[in-house]
Amino acid sequence: MKNVLTYLTIVLFSFSTYTCASKKQNSTPKNPKIKTLKGVGFTVDYPNTWMEFGGMGYVNFAPKELKKQYPSKEGFSTSVNKYFLSVDGFENIEEALYHHGNTKRTPEKTKTFKITKINTHHKFLYKIDYTIIYKSDPETVFKCVEYFFKSKNKIEYIYYQMFEDLYDTYLKEAMVIINSHRLKT
Structure with missing residues (x-):
């Protein structure tokens, strides 16, 4: 009987250790701490599980583990970063957004897009969801979303882009960054 209890204890301990280790490797923290970056012309909050990177004049964030x-x-x-959408030469913002979404950039091999008007957000007017394949990496599909807002007399946008299979995994944390974006006045 003593041997059976010892065996069960070892099996249960081994199973719980394996389960805890597996959960640690395959999940992001539920409530990461929030850091703040004060950039030129804006302030933004971001999870401490993400890192900032970029060069002179631009700032990007990505999950540290990736x-x-x-x-x-x-x-x-x-x-x-400050990306501007010019509405000059277009009848309205929707036409400018369609042109923007439909324009294939040099590195893009293929892309599809969908424009959505946002009526329920205090800051964002529209969003464009994309699926993109780049010429340099034709085996990888990316998902992207751009959020458009008015800043003075201009339309600006910020975006989140990720490998398609990981897009939903990091979306919540990316939205912390996007929703916290504040312009300095």
Whole structure:
């Protein structure tokens, strides 16, 4: 009987250790601490599980674990830079958004998009959801969302882009960054 109890204790301990270790490797923290970045012209909050990177004049954020796993791979990030959408020459913002979404950038091989008007958000007017394949990495599909807002007399946007299979995994944390974006006045 003593041997059976010892055996059960070892099996249960081993199983619980394996389960805890597996959960640690395959999940992001439920409530990461929030850090603040004061950039030129804006302030933004971001989870401490993400890192900021970029060069002169621009700032991007990406999950630390992905930057470690794919140090030279690009295309997954949340960008809070000043991207402007020109509405000059268009009848309305919807026409400018359609032109913007439909324009294929040089590195893009294929892309699809969907424009959505946002009536329930205090800041964002529209969003464009994309599925993109780049020429440099035709085996990888990316999902992207751009959020458009009015700043003075201009339309600006910020975006989140991620590998398609990981998009939903990091969406909540990316939205912390996007929703916290504040312009300095």
